[in-house]
Amino acid sequence: MLGVQAETSIDQARVRSAAPHYKNIKVPRQACSSHWVDEKSYRIQNNAHRGPYDTRPHEASQREVQHCRTVYETQKRLTGYRVADEYRGQDDITFMQTHTGKRLPVRISVDPIVL
Secondary structure, eight states: OOOOOOEEEEEEEEEEEEEEEEEEEEEEEEEEEEEEEEEEEEOOOOBTTTBSOOOSEEEEEEEEEEEEEEEEEEEEEEEEEEEEEEETTEEEEEEESSOOOSEEEEEEEEOOOOO
16 A cells, blocks of 8 residues: 655635734833931040030931832733634634734645545
8 A cells, every 4th residue: 555645735814803912911120219318427526525425416418318129010012913714614713923914824735535
């Protein structure tokens, strides 16, 4: 008995619809805020009345303090298209990375039946 091989060819199916498919992803980003704080500096000196350290404020100043944290934003990302097509009366649904247009190439395979 001889080996029987399937014959294949390429044809075009009609695209009935192509719906975009999205996936929600979380994208990290830094959220920072700052505020000013009062800062007092102290004089270090030897004072006969107050001891070796003078704890009276010498001069007041301000400095900016920044706090940062990671926050996550939800974004929609296009992952592909859900394509509904029809070929010779048969309906099919396929997921594809790109939009196909009005036609979709299909591979047709014919397997002979050996009795």
